[in-house]
Amino acid sequence: MTSSSALLPAAIQTHNHGTHQNDEATIFQGTVLTLADGKFSPVDAISIKGDTIISVGSLAEAQRAAGSNAPVRQLAKGQIIVPGFIDPHLHLLFTALVSHESIVNFSPSAVKTLADAHAVVEQAVEKRKPGEWIVGFGYDPSLVQNHPNLTLNITNAWAPENPVYIINQSGHVAGADGKLDGVLFEEAVSVFSPFIPKISPEEFIGLARTTLKSWAARGTTTVFDAGIGLTSGWSEIALIKAVLSDSLLPRLGGALAIQTAQPFASFLEVLAPPPWSVAAARVQAIKFWLDGSTQGFTAAVNEPYLDQPNNRGILNYESDEKLLGLLVPFLKAGWQLILHANGDRAIEQALRVLKIAFKDVPNRNRDIVHRLEHVTVVSREQLARAVELGLGVSHLIAHVRNWGAVFRDYVLGPQRGERIDPVRDDVELGVLYSFHSDSPISPVNPLQYVDTAAARLIDATGEVLGNTQTVSLEDAWRGVTINPAKQIGRGAEIGSLEVGKKADFVVLGKDPRLVRPGYLHKEVEVLETWVGGRKIYRADDVEVAFNTKN
Known part of the structure; x- marks a missing residue:
């Protein structure tokens, strides 16, 4: 396969210059939940230098790493530091568009x-x-x-x-x-x-930046656009590059929509293999849509929808052979595969086809986590097979909060409706799971994802939807930090606060471990959001105290 940066679209570069960082070390003293090894693992201090964490542990350890003259930021009473939140599936430019x-x-x-x-x-x-x-x-x-x-x-x-x-x-x-x-x-x-109304590039760029900044205010440090090209085709590459010329924004990764990547034969022959760097963004995946929306009755399900005996939704690829023929060339070329599959019939097709594809490409890059997206109606047996294939699973967890009663009483019936997005099954089976917004389908608010996974409260009624699928706060927290970091191929850089990783973190106004599950998004305020050692968001009323005498 031919690979030359000269053949790439003009906005794509095969390197990333990054932005200037302050090389002075800084110590943060107070409770820090590191999420090392997927556990809260609290410590008393961290120190950062430039964009990198240089110590995690006690204040004395931080001072040794940062130097005796390093300023110490003392967290105010009640404040706490946690890893930056990651939303692994949303649509930036579509969200910006519908905000016009x-x-x-x-x-x-x-x-x-x-x-x-x-x-x-x-x-x-x-x-x-x-x-x-x-x-x-x-x-x-x-x-x-x-x-x-x-x-x-x-x-x-x-x-x-x-x-x-x-x-x-x-x-x-x-x-x-x-x-x-x-x-x-x-x-x-x-x-x-x-x-759809045409919006000038300048206006589009402004809307996208405003959108990203609003997500930073929710503690989001990394987002993954799961369908680049859906709104404006290839021109979205240039738009993303322009958006990210403002460096005080969350990190951005993404997947090209399969519609954007077609005709796939010439695409693979002409363009460089992934990942691409587009300004500060990393494009590494191809997104396929296997079915539709559960609440829209177009997700492909095994059993008919409630009171619709002839409706089992829509399977976008009627034959496994057609889907397999599309997937395999991208798999061989080193692309991550992301498959939208809401219903258990679509999930079954994904599992069948990926099993064959993996067998057909034994020398594929096994460090890549291929993903099933949304995974709303799914059996425990299907999740176990996903683990066997090494797949990641990401849930649109707002299904529980926003549509839980509707799924139970109108769309699926109680048996299926009670166990949509079964996170406890994920935990028990060892699934690499995460939570996402699919914005603009639901708002970006990672604390609310954690709330929903832990408590499964329905907004409209206050009921618990399927109490057999609730999980611990720590299990839920993994779904917005270390797990999605691994799913987007950045587990060595972000997702937890460990030495050598990027200084992406959030300062919260209250220790989430002291709050009843289901109420975090109401009681815990995001005070600051930091990406690569740079503060990209600060609430208006935050007081900061530094002590330069050690």
Whole structure:
């Protein structure tokens, strides 16, 4: 295979210059939860120099490593340091896009009834000329009273002179007005994508930076875009490079959407093998979508959806052979494979095909953790097979919090609904698991992921969804730190606070071990977020005390 940096898109470089770091050592004294070996493993101090941790342990050890003149940052009473949070699956530019003022908000916070949706459309009509498209995001029938779809008849009645295109909260189903019949599923959604408002590159870059900074305010130090190219194709590479020219942002890694990488034959012949460095980002994976959304009834499940005896969802690859033919060339070329699979029928296909692919490519890079994404409806036996194949599993854990009652009572029924995203099974079977937002599907808030995994509380009702799948706080904490670091291939750099790793950490206002599971996101404040020894976020009211006399 030919490999030459001269053949890469202009925004891609095969090296990373990085940013200037302060080479002065600094000591942080106070309780530090290191997550070394996946345990809280508290210590009394850490010291950093430049972008790297140089000591972890006692204050005396920190002073020996940092030098007698190193300033000591004394944490205030109650404050604590933890490893920076990692979200291994989200969509940066799509999140930025739907935050634009031209995109109408149909999210569950704004639309709880059909009347609410009608009011939102009426307001949008008032702001547009006849013939102008109304483009919205976030409508979710599963969370709207009586679960109505926005069909052609409804939107025509509400906006007779304006075509309407509304992307479902899941991103996998859309309502479209025009010459079609109404609701679109899976690949058909892309038919209307050209009607999404065009935003200037400068505005797009600004929205993306604002988005990343909002994630930093939640303690997020690394994010992984699981579908680069979905919004704007190859131009997203240049956009990402421009976004990251502001260095005070979280780290970014990513996967190219398979649609972006096709036609795959010429892609593999022309482009350098992974990982690529795009400014401060690292692109290393290819993302495949095997099915759709569980709450949208398009995830491929083995048993029919509740009260829908003929609906088992949509399997995007009808034959294993077609999927295998797409996967193997990327596997041979050293790409990480990331497979979107919500339902157990899609998961079964993923396990079958990956087993064959791994056998067909015995000399593959075995340090790469190939991943199953979302993994909502899954059996314990399937998880055990994922372990045998060395796969990572990442859960959209907000399914429990936001959609738990809906899955149980409307989508899946109690038996399957109670055990969606079964994290205790993960822990007991030795699965390398993590939690993610899939933003903009759910907000980036790692403390809330931890809460949900530990307590499994449903927001709408306060009920526990499947108490047999709750886990300890420590187990949940691994899902936003050391485990996703390994899944994105950066376990030697980030995910825990250990000597030689990057100084990515968060200062919290309260020790999470003292808070009842389920209430962390309400009681524990993110005070500061540090990436590579640089502070990228600080809450307004944080007081910092340094002692330079040792």
